Amino acid sequence: MSSANVKDQNQPRKEMKSTGLKKCFTALVDRKQVNLDIDVLNLMLKKELLINLDVLDKNLAEVLPVMLVMYMKTWPGWQRSKEYFSGKLNFKDWYEKFRQYIVVRLNYLIKNGYASVIEEMKREKKRDVDRLNPIKTYTEHGSQTDALAPKSFAPFSICINCPPSVVNSVVFGDSEDDIILRHHPELLWTNIDTMQLIHWPFIEVEFFTPELSFKRRNCFEYTRYINFTNIPLTYDKCEYIDQIEIIDPSNGRNCYTLNMLRCYVKEYMSILKSVKDIDVDVLKVGIILNQFLADIEEINMNNTMATNTSVVFNIGRSVFLRNKKISRASYTTKGPNNPVGYSEIIVPKVETSLIFFKGVQDLNTPEVSFSYLNIIKNCLKSNDVKSAINPIKPLIIYKCSFCQLNLKEEAAIIKHLQEVHKMDPNVICIKCKKSLSVCLLSSVRWKHICTTNPISLQQHSKQVPITLK
Structure with missing residues (x-):
């Protein structure tokens, strides 16, 4: 998959710019190079993602186009390209997941301010380093749900703020491309000494x-x-x-x-x-x-x-x-x-x-x-x-x-x-x-001493x- 890059508006434009998020997504799916300058990215933010840049902090508004490109490049859904090209994945549904992901991530940044953007950029830089150096151990040193998963299973981490009883009873379900968080009944208490x-x-x-x-x-x-x-x-x-x-x-x-x-x-x-x-x-x-x-x-x-x-x-x-x-x-599925x-x-x-x-x-x-x-x-x-x-x-x-x-x-x-x-x-x-x-x-x-045959x-x-x- 080709990558999307921010291009300064003062530089000469060698290719026709995509003026829409969907057109940009289509070009990336087709493995084409997409050149986007700042004014096009701002247009996407305002017209398609409905973000009012004029009311945001100036520093935050200036960095959002860069974050938009970053999220377009690192969207986990790109991993499903083989399903799309084999006909198992509908283009409309795939694009909607892409758009929803961009909207959620950008709104999170807007809600948490400029500092959160800087931290996100640092984390992304660290992820790039980790991709080049895959030998790494993953452990948790804090709350119960903020551990990084082994990268062989997921390219992202999930942080859940919840009461301790939920930690003991949380489960995850799947529905097509979505991960669904569920809460099963709590276990009965047994008196302890x-x-x-x-x-x-x-x-x-x-x-x-x-x-x-x-x-x-x-x-x-x-x-x-x-x-x-x-x-x-x-x-x-x-x-x-x-x-x-x-x-x-x-x-x-x-x-x-x-x-x-x-x-x-x-x-x-x-x-x-x-x-x-x-x-x-x-x-x-x-x-x-x-x-x-x-x-x-x-x-x-x-x-x-x-x-x-x-x-x-x-x-x-x-x-x-x-x-x-x-x-x-x-739940039924046509896939594996x-x-x-x-x-x-x-x-x-x-x-x-x-x-x-x-x-x-x-x-x-x-x-x-x-x-x-x-x-x-x-x-x-x-x-x-x-x-x-x-x-x-x-x-x-x-x-x-x-x-x-x-x-x-x-x-x-x-x-x-x-x-x-x-x-x-x-x-x-x-x-x-x-x-x-x-x-x-x-x-x-x-x-615990193992006394049974392994299963x-x-x-x-x-x-x-x-x-x-």
Whole structure:
């Protein structure tokens, strides 16, 4: 396909200019070179696309003709040229899709102003570089729906601003050339416990006492894209340890063995259980502490952990996927059967951070103990409970990183998940293709051992289609 180029109006015109968008489209379809100068492009914008350039910001009005040419060149519909030349695609319908695409993109720019145009031009320049350098990885580091799709599946990305419950229940359908966004019924909520909560997607827990402070955050990596369900899903093998960072470069770091931290936690929990008047659920505190220790063990950095350090790792060492197929009995097509699916590749990741640890071993006792904890034990022996409660009572904060919400009560954060996020759909093991619930995986630290013979993803998709009325 030939390209359309902006030509300065002061340069000599060697060819007759097309004065209409449809004529220009026709010439491009016929693989002819089209030369367009600024006044012709402005005429298209005013007369055919009904854009009043006179009321727009001057800078925006001057750059819109350039953007018009860019959208004409990069329209994804050009990929269907073979269908048109083979007689499978109607010219009138094809052109209307082209015109609608131009209108939508230009109106988006007008609505968002000159700055958005500059950003769009930067993105297009980056796409040109990517086309010349196709070796690239695509990952998501943000909201759930803004990931770039692998270019083998789509030449564009889709950003959807929606509540978290919609993210869990969104699906895509196809109708001829259109991609249709749909919302299927939300799954019923299943009650979850502390263990499941602290391993739930987007949940973060902060733990603080005067001697120990740590944080663990579920920062799952999602790669989402629209795909034909008869095309196998592919993914780049992820590193087990994703990153190691110093939390505050201005502060020092001290390294502690896992065994020492375990001894401290054991002693701390023993004291916490002995304080009868403290308003703390000891069992839940124990689960949080033990899972933090399990993180350090699973990271396996010589069974040590440094303060002022955060580590992001692939918890469970597994990768999962979802492939939602759309099945509509009323839909018929004369073309090949390529049902559209909404595909997700999910890498469970946790960021565990040891902010500080100030425990000092008491060398005056025959057993392993700690100086500060021994002071608290002495207060309890003398019935000075008030002096013991404040330093021993932990401050625990639960966060939803998706909604940027902080809550101090476990029941409140679970209620938030139930009412706002709803239940997460099942995931499929990328190796054995077994369907697994998020409730199950969150209760076993996202560990899954493949025990069944692998089946193809196509077979699994046929077994569990999503039917929309």
